[in-house]
Amino acid sequence: VIGIGGCTALLVTGYGIKDTIADIADMQYEEVQLYDMSATLKEGYPAADAADFSELTEVLSESSEDWMPFCEIAMDLTGRSGVKTANVVIPQDTGAAQEYIRLRTEEGEDIPWPGEEEAVISAKLARKCGIRVGDTVTLRTEDGEKLKVKVAALSRNYIYNYVYISPETWKLDNGSDPVYKSIYIHASEGAQENRELSEKLLACDVVSAVAVNADMLSQINKMMGSLDAVVLLVILCAGALAFIVIYNLTNINITERIREIATIKVLGFRPKETASYVFRENVVLTALGTIVGLGAGICLHRFVIANIDVDMVTFQPRVLPFSFVKSILLTFVFMVIVDVVMYLKLERINMAESLKSVE
Structure with missing residues (x-):
């Protein structure tokens, strides 16, 4: 026996x-990161359209369903059990952010986007750093910029470590608006498959790189x-x-x-x-x-x-x-x-x- x-x-x-x-890649790109592709900009996207971004705005308006500027910054998070590097994500509009990034607990309950001086962090990152809901943590960049935020909730995530905050939280601690150098995009039907949209984006002077989630998914599945x-x-x-x-x-x-x-x-x-x-x-x-x-x-x-x-x-x-x-x-x-x-x-x-x- x-x-x-x-x-x-x-x-x-x-x-x-x-x-x-x-199925980790499928869960990450279908349950957490809902956008189809992202464009990395050479300079921060302006609050109001500028002449340099007119070409980019035109391409996005014609070939995508919708899009939103995001700020992504690598910062060190300090907790009880040590320091870990995480990607801090800040949307330009917190009201529509859940259409691009779905925040849920590991049990599957929806989490609202954090308010002022609050943050939602990946559950595994919290476990590694000994952080619990209600703790106040410090985030620091290489340039010395820092944030002190209260952990409002722990979200499920499968690839990389993320911290989600609002633009108001960033401005309160640093006195300036976040620099939005990423554009998250919902591609129009068929645009993602034939790569027309990514080619048009790369042709824009203000765009330095384009990442298509379907390509990432394919590469990870091949590795698996x-x-x-x-x-x-x-x-x-x-x-x-x-x-x-x-x-x-x-x-x-x-x-x-x-x-x-x-x-x-x-x-x-x-x-x-x-x-x-x-x-x-x-x-x-x-x-x-x-x-x-x-x-x-x-x-x-x-x-x-x-x-x-x-x-x-x-x-x-x-x-x-x-x-x-x-x-x-x-x-x-x-x-x-x-x-x-x-x-x-x-x-x-x-x-x-x-x-x-x-x-």
Whole structure:
């Protein structure tokens, strides 16, 4: 039971690793960052349209559904447990900011955009720095600019660490408006696919770079393709474990009961009935081992995820229901393979063996 449980636990862990890691990019760009692309500007976007930005404004008006200037600044956040670098994000209009960045707790509850002297920070960043809701934290830039904000809520996030504040909070501490050097864009239908919009944006003199979320998603998913090799390795290890355990126990079982098996063959048991007489135990023990393995697999999976911690990536342990089904089925497939091999050994048992019994 322990051996089969170990096999199932390995399978649950392997599939669970893939379930946990493979969809991180999809969750980040579909649940948190809702915009399609972003443009980085050489200079800050003005509050009122200036002549230098007329070309950019025209392109955005013609080829996008909507857009908004954002300020992104790398700042060091100081908490109880240390200092971590985070991307501070400030929208020009906090009222419409949730259309571009969705703030939600890890439980899925909506979070309003923080007000004056408040901030919403990524949940993992808070855990790393020992920060709780209601704490006051300090943010500093390389140039010496700093902010003191109260943590209003912790938001879920999967890639990088973010701190979200309002432009009023920045102005209160620094005495000036934020410099909006990023434009978050909702592309028009079809514009993202043919890359026309990104080409037009790059042709604008004020734009230095364009990042398309679909391209980022594709690159990350390609990198995650290597997870299939990891899962395959775990499956092979689990199969080897199951084969060794079941094969050895079944072989010992048959060897020690060879006269008994020969006797029931003499009594008229058909080959299938003889096999069922021996392999019924394998089925029961495999079922019991699988039940034990499912629980052990959940614990092992959480342990593995906890020990592959990365500062800039948040892994939320999860095992999809279908992964449990696959783990159970594969465990029984391994058992059937061993039973097929041992069936041939049963067929080779000579019925004359029953006559050698000392009884």
